[in-house]
Amino acid sequence: MSRESAVPPPVTAVLDASSRWLPTGLGRVEQLLREQTGGYGELLAADAGATLAAGGKRLRPLLVLICGGEGGGEDAIRGATAIELIHMATLVHDDVLDAAPLRRGVPTVAATAGRARAVATGDLLFSSAFALLAAHDQVRAIELLSRASVALAQGELAQRHDAHDASISERRYLERCELKTGALFECACLLGADEPELGRFGTEIGLAFQLLDDVLDVSGPAERTGKARGTDLLDGTVTLPLILAREADPELARADLRSLDAERAEALCDRIAATGALDRVRSRALEMVAAAKRRLEAMSLDAERRELLGLVADGVVERYA
Amino acid sequence: MSRESAVPPPVTAVLDASSRWLPTGLGRVEQLLREQTGGYGELLAADAGATLAAGGKRLRPLLVLICGGEGGGEDAIRGATAIELIHMATLVHDDVLDAAPLRRGVPTVAATAGRARAVATGDLLFSSAFALLAAHDQVRAIELLSRASVALAQGELAQRHDAHDASISERRYLERCELKTGALFECACLLGADEPELGRFGTEIGLAFQLLDDVLDVSGPAERTGKARGTDLLDGTVTLPLILAREADPELARADLRSLDAERAEALCDRIAATGALDRVRSRALEMVAAAKRRLEAMSLDAERRELLGLVADGVVERYA
Numbered sequence: 001m002s003r004e005s006a007v008p009p010p011v012t013a014v015l016d017a018s019s020r021w022l023p024t025g026l027g028r029v030e031q032l033l034r035e036q037t038g039g040y041g042e043l044l045a046a047d048a049g050a051t052l053a054a055g056g057k058r059l060r061p062l063l064v065l066i067c068g069g070e071g072g073g074e075d076a077i078r079g080a081t082a083i084e085l086i087h088m089a090t091l092v093h094d095d096v097l098d099a100a101p102l103r104r105g106v107p108t109v110a111a112t113a114g115r116a117r118a119v120a121t122g123d124l125l126f127s128s129a130f131a132l133l134a135a136h137d138q139v140r141a142i143e144l145l146s147r148a149s150v151a152l153a154q155g156e157l158a159q160r161h162d163a164h165d166a167s168i169s170e171r172r173y174l175e176r177c178e179l180k181t182g183a184l185f186e187c188a189c190l191l192g193a194d195e196p197e198l199g200r201f202g203t204e205i206g207l208a209f210q211l212l213d214d215v216l217d218v219s220g221p222a223e224r225t226g227k228a229r230g231t232d233l234l235d236g237t238v239t240l241p242l243i244l245a246r247e248a249d250p251e252l253a254r255a256d257l258r259s260l261d262a263e264r265a266e267a268l269c270d271r272i273a274a275t276g277a278l279d280r281v282r283s284r285a286l287e288m289v290a291a292a293k294r295r296l297e298a299m300s301l302d303a304e305r306r307e308l309l310g311l312v313a314d315g316v317v318e319r320y321a
Numbered sequence: 322m323s324r325e326s327a328v329p330p331p332v333t334a335v336l337d338a339s340s341r342w343l344p345t346g347l348g349r350v351e352q353l354l355r356e357q358t359g360g361y362g363e364l365l366a367a368d369a370g371a372t373l374a375a376g377g378k379r380l381r382p383l384l385v386l387i388c389g390g391e392g393g394g395e396d397a398i399r400g401a402t403a404i405e406l407i408h409m410a411t412l413v414h415d416d417v418l419d420a421a422p423l424r425r426g427v428p429t430v431a432a433t434a435g436r437a438r439a440v441a442t443g444d445l446l447f448s449s450a451f452a453l454l455a456a457h458d459q460v461r462a463i464e465l466l467s468r469a470s471v472a473l474a475q476g477e478l479a480q481r482h483d484a485h486d487a488s489i490s491e492r493r494y495l496e497r498c499e500l501k502t503g504a505l506f507e508c509a510c511l512l513g514a515d516e517p518e519l520g521r522f523g524t525e526i527g528l529a530f531q532l533l534d535d536v537l538d539v540s541g542p543a544e545r546t547g548k549a550r551g552t553d554l555l556d557g558t559v560t561l562p563l564i565l566a567r568e569a570d571p572e573l574a575r576a577d578l579r580s581l582d583a584e585r586a587e588a589l590c591d592r593i594a595a596t597g598a599l600d601r602v603r604s605r606a607l608e609m610v611a612a613a614k615r616r617l618e619a620m621s622l623d624a625e626r627r628e629l630l631g632l633v634a635d636g637v638v639e640r641y642a
Contacts, residue, residue, distance in 0.1 A: 040471060043478040093440050096417075119414050120477035121439065126444070127470035130451050134464035142463055143455035149448035150361060156441035157364040 067192025079191035089125035148187035155179030161237030204292035214239035230265030245277035388513025400512035443470035469508035476500030484557030502531040525613035551586030565599035596642035
């Protein structure tokens with residue numbers, strides 16, 4: 001079944017540990033995603049279908065379903081589908097911004113169909129997420145998801161505003177991560193079960209996820225990440241590895257990011273790695289995941305949800321092991 | 322008051338004919354738009370504030386408020402604000418697609434802040450519209466607006482798919498107009514009062530509005546439209562003036578739109594105008610407006626709403642008189 005083959009390893013560990021309802025639910029989300037991207041005409045189907053088929057970890061839908069639990073029902077299925085549609089929309093739009101040729105090793109919509117169709121494809125995916133929820137009166141889910149979408153766009157604006165500034169603070173970086181990544185992970189948990197502590201768990205593993213993603217951009221290898229090393233730097237985006245590396249190698253704060261080419265970006269990655277900053281960022285991420293798991297222990301959750309959420313948290317780390 | 326000075330002439334005629342509730346409502350929409358674009362941090366405020374200050378006719382909010390009537394209340398105010406936020410989002414994104422330097426004679430977000438911030442600004446405006454409605458449980462309004470947003474994006478995708486094809490049919494053109502413009506005008510009416518006949522009135526004047534806009538792109542003058550003549554053609558977009566002109570001047574169907582520059586685009590505009598096609602398109606638009614007004618006569622509306630909607634329909638035409 002395509003559902004099985006599309007599931008990446010860390011998610012498999014979660015599915016293996018769960019009862020039948022979780023893989024069944026995830027399969028239904030996959031089906032609903034196909035219906036949504038296929039139900040608005042052949043132009044969307046062609047562009048969004050490629051993004052859909054490129055896969056992805058479906059971490060956000062997984063969080064919705066687990067937090068929703070066995071009794072989450074159709075509302076959780078639709079919530080999980082809607083959040084992945086929003087996530088896909090932001091990926092398609094990000095690729096317009098970065099003019100990225102590849103994502104997950106597959107050509108982007110922006111590269112194959114042009115910026116124009118990519119912007120419209122993203123808008124359509126965005127709108128379809130809200131249309132899906134509105135058709136079933138899920139107004140609280142719309143409230144959560146629209147707020148998270150606002151945060152995502154604010155994070156993107158902040159990142160563009162900070163572009164090429166090698167001196168930005170760690171605090172500012174973490175604020176951006178919370179907007180760009182934490183808010184949607186938080187939203188995923190709350191869509192499943194509207195409990196603030198679960199939301200905070202989501203924020204923490206979302207931040208860890210972003211930190212580790214930013215490590216991968218510096219460490220590569222490109223064969224594994226599907227994009228060249230130093231892509232963020234070439235794009236002007238300063239992340240925690242560079243911020244921490246500045247402490248050991250102060251000249252890095254004066255690096256002229258505007259003059260980078262692919263070769264210089266790789267050299268800058270090597271110099272960042274040489275300071276040991278990558279291990280420090282990894283440690284931070286691991287601490288965040290540990291804190292998130294301690295939070296689970298303190299909550300009154302049933303044993304299955306606690307175990308599955310713990311495995312998702314581990315999965316965020318294992319990708320990078 | 323800034324509200325008064327921002328109101329363009331056709332809208333003034335509507336306000337003059339109305340009781341106090343309509344200008345009061347429109348002023349509140351303007352206030353809420355400022356709050357929304359100012360309430361998500363200074364980066365959005367800077368970019369979206371310029372789009373907001375550039376004004377515009379506020380035709381869609383006007384339709385929401387009139388259809389809602391004197392008793393439309395806060396739901397109508399928020400519906401009117403949300404639809405204008407969506408409209409602004411699409412304008413900001415359109416300018417990314419077209420790389421347009423000016424809109425309404427004012428520099429676009431894409432031109433001043435770059436494509437990246439323009440995409441994110443549009444996404445933020447989009448999300449804020451749904452967040453506003455969700456915060457007040459207006460789930461039916463979200464359903465209407467998300468469907469219209471889907472249609473808008475479908476229209477944009479279709480237009481990009483048809484780009485540079487000088488042989489597209491009139492029927493295909495009208496389908497695109499219904500998606501790109503008709504759907505949001507229909508939505509505006511339904512947000513005010515959920516009656517299908519009012520929706521059809523909205524669709525008709527929306528189509529007329531688009532036809533007349535497409536005439537202006539060919540006729541100019543640039544001083545009045547705020548953009549160069551033939552901008553659509555340069556962008557590869559074939560509209561009804563060219564489609565009708567082909568009948569009198571069949572060589573136009575073979576025009577190579579990919580090789581146009583500004584000078585050749587102006588020459589092509591002159592050639593289209595020489596066939597009399599512009600008058601034919603204007604007549605079509607006037608027929609649509611007349612049909613829309615007949616529809617009003619057949620409905621059981623109170624006298625004030627009928628009169629005001631008739632004036633809005635006239636206003637769509639008068640811009641081009």
